Amino acid sequence: MPSITTYYGISGPVPFVDVDVAGDNLLFIDPHAIRISGGPEPYVRDAATCMDTFFSEVTNCVLRGDDDAYRHGLKLLQRFQEPWETRHGMAAVGFRGHGGAESVGTLIWQTxxxxVEALVRIGALCQIEQLPMFVEGIDRDITSDITTRIIYGPLMQFTAEMLDTFPQFTAGLHRAESFERQVWDHHARRWTTVHGRLPIAHGRPLLLVPRGWSxxxxxxxxxxxxxxxxxSFVQFEQAVLTSDGRRLKTPKAVLRKRPDLKPVRQTNIFQTLHAFDDKQDLIAAFEQxxxxxLNDTTEDNTAA
Incomplete structure (x- = not known):
């Protein structure tokens, strides 16, 4: 199947992810990759602001703790219609594979x-990219869909710039059309709708994603x-100090088999809270x- 550059006849390097226009690609928009991508501006700054204000609004509803706040937080999370225009992800395991946007939003809110409420209350869980570390059922596919919906506004603006930069998008039989789409308004901190032009590829609108974001x-x-x-935290905490001052640590292969260190996400929650009690921020250490x-991995490739 043709990539974007092949389909439109664009030569040379391009600032967007050159995906197959005919179907889902095994690429996923990564909120942390966006945050540290370094560009392009102003889109990366706007995308980060959208992610942070959205998650802040949701977690503030948790912290407020009253019925109105709970209803508002749940409603915010149930507005994630599947953003198939990017051609990212896998439809079989996206929102459709998890029962739809309402079910995904309810799962996150209940968690x-x-x-993870204790992580929210101590300020440990404060960014959208941290959700898959602790929420069962939220992995690369759902994280990508959620992030895309939250940053849809900046992606539409980036796509509009690409339409101006590359006339091939509207040359010959190619065309762009105006669409109304749901976006996150980071000023008003609410969902709203806007109109924007998107190119049409294989009869469907196409939303372009900056390189380095997926x-x-x-x-x-x-x-x-x-x-x-x-x-590593468990190893250090449970290490045995020998008479000659050496620390004997249990190999990670052995720790992985211990029942008290399973399942993965429950262990992540428990040990993260345990470390905070000891004034250690495991999330910050992991981010570092x-x-x-990051520089040791290839863009848009594997980083397990």
Whole structure:
């Protein structure tokens, strides 16, 4: 199937992810990758603002704790219609595969009020990219869909710039049309609708994604957090100090088999809270670990 550049006859490097226009690609928009991508401006700044204000609005509803706040928080999370225009993700395991936007939003809200509420209240869980580390059922596919919907406004604006930059999008039989889409208004902190022009590819609107914003695996996944930072914390805390001053640590392969360190996300929650009691921020340590190793991985590729 043709990529965007092949379909439109665009040559040379392009500032957007060159996906197959005919179907889903095994790429996922990664909120942390957006945050540290370095550009393009103003889109990366606007996308980060959308992500932060949305998640802040939701978690503030948890912290307020009254019925009106609970209704508002749940309603905010139930507005994630599947954003198929990017051609990212896998439709079979996206919103359709999880019972729709309402079910996904309800799952996240119930977890925020249950298993991870303590993380919200101490300020540990404060960014959208941290959700898959702690919420069962939220992985790269759902994270990508949620993030896309929250940053849909900046993506539409980026696509509009690309339409002006590359005349091939509307040359010959190619065309762009105006669409009304739901976007997050980070000023008013509410969902709203706007009109914007999108190119048409294979009879369907196409939303362009800046390079560096999508990957095959999330930078901040549950298993990566568990296998690096969480198990390292357990190793250090439970190490035995020998008479000659050495620390004997249990191998991670052994720790992975222990019943008290399963399942992964429940262990992540418990050990993260336990570490905070000891004045250690495992989430910040993990983020530093991820950022330091980003340059050792290839863009839009594997970073398990």
């Amino acid at each position: 925020l009020l249950g298993d 990957r095959r695996n999330l930078l901040m996944s549950a298993r990566r957090y568990y296998g690096t930072t969480v198990l 670990f991820v950022d330091e190793r």
